[in-house]
Amino acid sequence: MSRVSRPTRMNCPGLSRATSLSTWPLRLMTGAETPRTRRHQGKTVSVSWASSEGVGRSMRSNRGRDTLPELAVRRLLHQMGYRYRVDYAPVGGRRRADIVFTRQRVAIFVDGCFWHSCPIHGTRPRQNSTYWEPKLRRNVERDRETDETLERAGWTVLRFWEHEPPGIVVESIVETLQISKLPPGSP
Numbered sequence: 461m462s463r464v465s466r467p468t469r470m471n472c473p474g475l476s477r478a479t480s481l482s483t484w485p486l487r488l489m490t491g492a493e494t495p496r497t498r499r500h501q502g503k504t505v506s507v508s509w510a511s512s513e514g515v516g517r518s519m520r521s522n523r524g525r526d527t528l529p530e531l532a533v534r535r536l537l538h539q540m541g542y543r544y545r546v547d548y549a550p551v552g553g554r555r556r557a558d559i560v561f562t563r564q565r566v567a568i569f570v571d572g573c574f575w576h577s578c579p580i581h582g583t584r585p586r587q588n589s590t591y592w593e594p595k596l597r598r599n600v601e602r603d604r605e606t607d608e609t610l611e612r613a614g615w616t617v618l619r620f621w622e623h624e625p626p627g628i629v630v631e632s633i634v635e636t637l638q639i640s641k642l643p644p645g646s647p
């Protein structure tokens with residue numbers, strides 16, 4: 461099954477970088493209610509060592525599971541009547557996708573801009589760069605390995621950036637699900 465490419469900004473002319481940034485992701489990232497900590501291996505660790513406010517903001521919004529952009533996408537899908545698994549390993553092992561449609565074999569990832577090195581917001585912290593460089597590079601490598609593993613197993617992989625508007629993300633997911641729809645009578 462072929463990989464469905466990430467919808468690019470080119471596909472949505474009405475959406476300039478300025479619009480997307482001024483609307484939902486930043487508004488959610490800047491909330492004072494967002495804690496300055498994140499969970500790491502079962503412990504809550506401080507992220508106050510972030511080398512810049514931008515990075516710190518990015519990290520706080522990338523706490524692994526249940527990020528706000530991902531929640532918004534899930535909520536929209538659910539409202540449309542779609543049912544899916546959350547944080548589920550499609551082919552076993554440790555590679556979990558954020559949203560999984562098992563019957564249609566569609567695995568969806570909503571990647572955090574910082575952790576997955578988004579071309580627009582993927583900053584490389586200057587401080588502790590010997591720590592961050594390999595760590596962030598490894599994340600991207602792992603993403604590609606995950607894609608390959610899933611695709612070899614017959615899955616369609618969809619990846620989105622957390623900065624992409626949830627409505628556009630959902631449109632793309634729905635389109636893929638319709639293509640992947642099994643013929644009637646399939647198990």
Ligand SMILES: [Zn+2]
Pocket residue numbers: 573578579580581582621622623
């Ligand atoms: Zn981004």
